[in-house]
Amino acid sequence: xxxxxxxxxxxxxxxxxxxxxxxxxxxxxxxxxxxxxxxxxxxxxxxxxxxxxxxxxxxxxxxxxxxxxxxxxxxxxxxxxxxxxxxxxxxxxxxxxxxxxxxxxxxxxxxxxxxxxxxxxxxxxxxxxxxxxxxxxxxxxxxxxx
Numbered sequence: 001x002x003x004x005x006x007x008x009x010x011x012x013x014x015x016x017x018x019x020x021x022x023x024x025x026x027x028x029x030x031x032x033x034x035x036x037x038x039x040x041x042x043x044x045x046x047x048x049x050x051x052x053x054x055x056x057x058x059x060x061x062x063x064x065x066x067x068x069x070x071x072x073x074x075x076x077x078x079x080x081x082x083x084x085x086x087x088x089x090x091x092x093x094x095x096x097x098x099x100x101x102x103x104x105x106x107x108x109x110x111x112x113x114x115x116x117x118x119x120x121x122x123x124x125x126x127x128x129x130x131x132x133x134x135x136x137x138x139x140x141x142x143x144x145x146x
Contacts, residue, residue, distance in 0.1 A: 007051075009053075030132050
């Protein structure tokens with residue numbers, strides 16, 4: 001099983017950007033945690049990517065069709081603004097799990113609405129770095145493995 005983890009804008013700054021909201025764990029630390037957990041699950045291959053560019057996320061989602069079994073997506077700020085990401089998720093027809101480090105529903109009003117939630121299999125938010133591990137488990141589960 002192949003799972004693609006996509007990370008949007010500013011996630012390259014994890015560990016230093018607003019640690020009171022996002023924690024001190026870096027994206028590299030999170031990737032290592034996910035790879036370690038995936039290794040314990042057995043036949044699970046992980047690919048991790050991050051970009052600050054909306055179009056690059058769209059391209060990666062489109063390219064995932066027929067190549068990966070699931071996408072775990074932290075679209076960051078694009079969650080609340082990107083119809084393009086929503087359309088890409090729909091078009092790719094790859095089961096997608098939306099994740100967030102913080103609880104978007106407990107933050108500023110503009111963060112309460114996710115434009116991608118309705119086209120994702122589910123949403124995980126508010127568990128810090130653990131959101132990624134929960135996203136991994138969800139991606140494996142929706143593919144009927146384990």
